[in-house]
Amino acid sequence: MILEMKVPSPGESITEVEIATWLVADGDYVEKDQAIAEVDSDKATLELPAEASGIITLKAEEGDAVAVGQVVCLIDTSAEKPAGADSKSSEGTKTESEGAVEKKVEKEVAKVQTEAPKTYASGAASPAAKKVLAEKNMSASDVTGTGKDGRITQDDAVKAVPSMGTPTGGRRGESRSRLSMLRRKVAERLVSAKNETAMLTTFNEVDMTAIFKLREEYKEAFKNKHGLGLGFMSFFTLAAVKALKEYPAVNSMIDGQEMISFDFCDISIAVSGPKGLMVPVIRNAENLTFRGVEAEVKRLAIRARDGQITVDEMTGGTFTISNGGVFGSMLSTPIINPPQSAILGMHNIVERPVAIDGHVEIRPIMYLAVSYDHRIIDGKESVGFLVAIKNALENPTELLMDNDVKRALEL
Numbered sequence: 001m002i003l004e005m006k007v008p009s010p011g012e013s014i015t016e017v018e019i020a021t022w023l024v025a026d027g028d029y030v031e032k033d034q035a036i037a038e039v040d041s042d043k044a045t046l047e048l049p050a051e052a053s054g055i056i057t058l059k060a061e062e063g064d065a066v067a068v069g070q071v072v073c074l075i076d077t078s079a080e081k082p083a084g085a086d087s088k089s090s091e092g093t094k095t096e097s098e099g100a101v102e103k104k105v106e107k108e109v110a111k112v113q114t115e116a117p118k119t120y121a122s123g124a125a126s127p128a129a130k131k132v133l134a135e136k137n138m139s140a141s142d143v144t145g146t147g148k149d150g151r152i153t154q155d156d157a158v159k160a161v162p163s164m165g166t167p168t169g170g171r172r173g174e175s176r177s178r179l180s181m182l183r184r185k186v187a188e189r190l191v192s193a194k195n196e197t198a199m200l201t202t203f204n205e206v207d208m209t210a211i212f213k214l215r216e217e218y219k220e221a222f223k224n225k226h227g228l229g230l231g232f233m234s235f236f237t238l239a240a241v242k243a244l245k246e247y248p249a250v251n252s253m254i255d256g257q258e259m260i261s262f263d264f265c266d267i268s269i270a271v272s273g274p275k276g277l278m279v280p281v282i283r284n285a286e287n288l289t290f291r292g293v294e295a296e297v298k299r300l301a302i303r304a305r306d307g308q309i310t311v312d313e314m315t316g317g318t319f320t321i322s323n324g325g326v327f328g329s330m331l332s333t334p335i336i337n338p339p340q341s342a343i344l345g346m347h348n349i350v351e352r353p354v355a356i357d358g359h360v361e362i363r364p365i366m367y368l369a370v371s372y373d374h375r376i377i378d379g380k381e382s383v384g385f386l387v388a389i390k391n392a393l394e395n396p397t398e399l400l401m402d403n404d405v406k407r408a409l410e411l
Helices: 087-112 127-133 154-159 183-194 207-224 232-246 289-303 379-394
Strands: 002-006 016-022 035-040 045-049 053-056 065-067 071-076 199-207 251-254 258-261 269-271 275-278 318-321 342-346 349-354 359-373
Touching: 002 232, 016 183, 035 071, 087 183, 154 269, 207 289, 207 359, 207 379, 232 269, 232 289, 232 318, 232 342, 232 379, 269 289, 342 379
Parallel strands: 269 318, 318 342
Antiparallel strands: 002 071, 016 035, 016 065, 035 045, 053 071, 199 359, 251 258, 269 275, 342 359, 349 359
16 A cells, blocks of 8 residues: 655644655655654754655655645555665665765766876966966966966966955865755744834843842752752743733734734743754743743753754744843844744843942843834833833842742742
């Protein structure tokens, strides 16, 4: 029996995917549920498992864009598994590799044999060519001759282009690789955000002293109790939730001629995965504790790193937090994640001299940035929103923990 394997729908609104990599070769024997391909959608990379055991026949090439529901391979389920299939496959691969090397060597030998033999005239410039090269301040070694026996003609010298830099003798190669569907979609969304929103950015700074003291005092107890690190993301997520409740326009988005506001906070967190930037969502962050946020951040980060994140886990956020500080960024203007209307950018923490009650102290300072869509968020709201985050982070015991640290951390 011949089974037709069709592209399954990876999520709502996705109509096509791209064959990123075939994990098997045409004619291989595959087992049921064995991963046979990696497919890229515009939101994630997913594995395509075999629906049955048998001999596979591929019907699409790597890099092909295929519609959801399209047949990409056939599996002959009546075929029996060949004895020693694994070793045979390995030997076949080795033979193919050796064959490819032999063909390459043959081509190189043929190329050498067909090259014109060099003589005393090879690379020598004619008198007229010498004059032209001298005017261009070029040497004969910079030009490839097309005349008899490789002689440099006047025409060769006229067409020669002087080097615009100092020769270094180093490599000057280049390579091309096709962008994945995910990367292309990210690029489209970023350009769309710049072109279709009235994006502005406001900045502030936050003194991280209070959070440093809390983490230093309670991080070991928190880890022993919950098996999780007490990181910065839980403080920033809960501070953002508090600020979003105070400034609901920031937790809104435009839909045609209408503004949609949400009474829940689905916080998207930008993380770097093997296939590029991914933005999984922490659902109903307003209902989570510090432990809840840290557990969800860890879960989503691991799934993104391992390429297991799903489309549903990256859809529907109402506000985004991006942490460029982990890469050493001091300051940036984050780009809005459409259709959202705002994004918070975190940056690195650096000890800086600051004025405290009339005298200078060294404090751990982080610069913050909020990019927002000015079409529905006014400057007053954006500044007030960022100040609300700043106040919550500088006074976490009072504003995020209700003056009960152990209860807030569930210790």
